[in-house]
Amino acid sequence: MSAPLIETRGLGRDYQVGGHLVRALAGLDVRIERGEFVAVMGPSGSGKSTCMHLLGCLDTPTAGSYRFDDSDVSRLRRDALADTRNRKIGFVFQSFNLLARATARHNVELPLMYAALGRAERRAKASAALAAVGLDDRAHHMPTQLSGGQMQRVGIARAIVNDPLLLLADEPTGALDSRTGAGIMALFQDLNVRGITIVVVTHEAGVARFARRVLRFRDGRLVADEPPP
Amino acid sequence: MTALDSLLAALGSLRANPLRTALTTLGIVIGVAAVIAMVAVGSGAERRMDQVIQSLGSNILIVLNGTSVSGGVRGGAGSVISLTEDDARALEEEVDAIAVAAPSIRGAGQLILGNANWYSTIYGVTPGYLRARDWVVARGRAMTAADERGAAKVALVGTTLVERLFAGGDPIGRSIRIKRVPFTVIGVLGKKGQTPFGSDQDDVVFLPLSTAKKRVLGGARVRGRHVGAITIKAASAAEIAAAERQATELLRLRHRIQPGQPDDFFVRNVAQMLEARAESERTMAFLLAAVAAVSLVVGGIGIMNIMLVSVTERTREIGLRMAVGARGLDILIQFVTESVMLSLLGGLVGVALGIGASMLAAEAAGWPLVFSPWSVGLAIGFSAFVGVFFGYYPALKASRLDPIEALRYE
Ligand SMILES: Nc1ncnc2c1ncn2[C@@H]1O[C@H](COP(=O)(O)OP(=O)(O)OP(=O)(O)O)[C@@H](O)[C@H]1O
């Protein structure tokens, strides 16, 4: 078996707020293998999002080290981080974060634009990603013409269009009703079966059940690493 | 991101806010229009000056008969006939700064050819007149000193006459009647076109001065050796002022005018008159340049302001773009492209407006419309520069946003 996709040592992130030091995340040691489906749980303010930002190369740690896909990314500069995000990581957001003035397909093509892909290739990959989330017939719809669940599917299509190694989702079902949310989680399971490593933050035990491993955080620390309930 | 992607993205976001886009570009529109108008005014005025010089001849002074003062009432120019052919000869021979001094008289009358006729301006001139005014004979021959001495009944005709009176046929050797006197056409004058003031300089017939005075234009007023005007050509542009001064001195002497008494003639310095006019046009161009500079700066600041607003409004979008892999440079290019498009848009509208304004100005001032492509290039270049200069700071601000903070921005 190859090296783990994610390996952190003493990973930490401090914030300086008005003279106070806020330990958003401290001493995180975690390994995630390729192909895993992990849920992250914990009370509000426990450091889940902070952890996701670090794992997703959106943020740089103030302590510890982070190896991702066999390279140390904890000391990379902004541009190198951007390239890593572009080529290897997909994000799914609670509030979808779609461009309001662009069609579903244009939204999905966005990461490919920064990967400098040609028009035809972009089109083909975006269509394939939309098909994978079951939205091939909505390619020309604007976000306002889509339901919440459909918008999140567009968000997922955008996250997977670059064939990432890692898919990170911070409360992807938080803005959806439970049935729609279950549909989204089933889609994640599908993608996981196809080989994408997935880490999902959630508050709902029902959602966490889709994963095969649950990380529990409290006060910025990892307190439990266990199978789902 | 490819250049085309950046252009399309910029167009899209400008289209999303048409009114805002229009209002923001207003300063650039005015600035660029002013640049275009400035150049048009400048070169139009210059072109007209060239035309005037070309049609009058270069380095020209015109001496006209003066005014009489009787009982405190001043007559108009020419109310006293004081200039003579001998004055002209003396000016040419005695003043070094003068190359040619050509006497002439002018009148108008009916020209008859068979049963056709045409009313035209008639000049009585010496051979020197053509030289003074840089006027060539296109076909046939010029007048000679012998024609002048012998009061030959010969005529040179302008191209308008050839068309109107001779219906385009060859006039040389044919006979026309002026005041019942038959004249043989010996040559056709080169085409001069219209004066800047709209009169046709080719609608003329030139006769020898002696013949004209004796047979055609002679009358109670211009008798004996008297003439209507003396056209002086200075030896060079640098000597025009000297020629004017010395001509005045010599004529006062010859006319026995006591010191303190007014001249009985006028010297018109054409170059000086043109220079005064050019000066006022330069002032106008300078004013336009000031308007252009102020508008471009104000327009640029307007663009900067709107771009700052736009960056703030779209903070989340920027965060998202960064999250999916945009580098700082990508974001920078996106926003600079947008502000350049904004100001180029203003530039294009400004060019159209400027051309319209130049056409109106040319119409009103009566100079030819000189529309130079480089002024359009200059204006477009200026507006692109304004777009980059004033768009850079907001774009830099956007490119330096922290992805997480940008994503969280409400
Ligand atoms: N930019 C920041 N500046 C200062 N403190 C921050 C910042 N971001 C997060 N924190 C602090 O870090 C801690 C962890 O925040 P984080 O967003 O990771 O929590 P979370 O587990 O995602 O909570 P929730 O479930 O509510 O989303 C919190 O106490 C928060 O106040």
Ligand SMILES: [Mg+2]
């Ligand atoms: Mg969170």
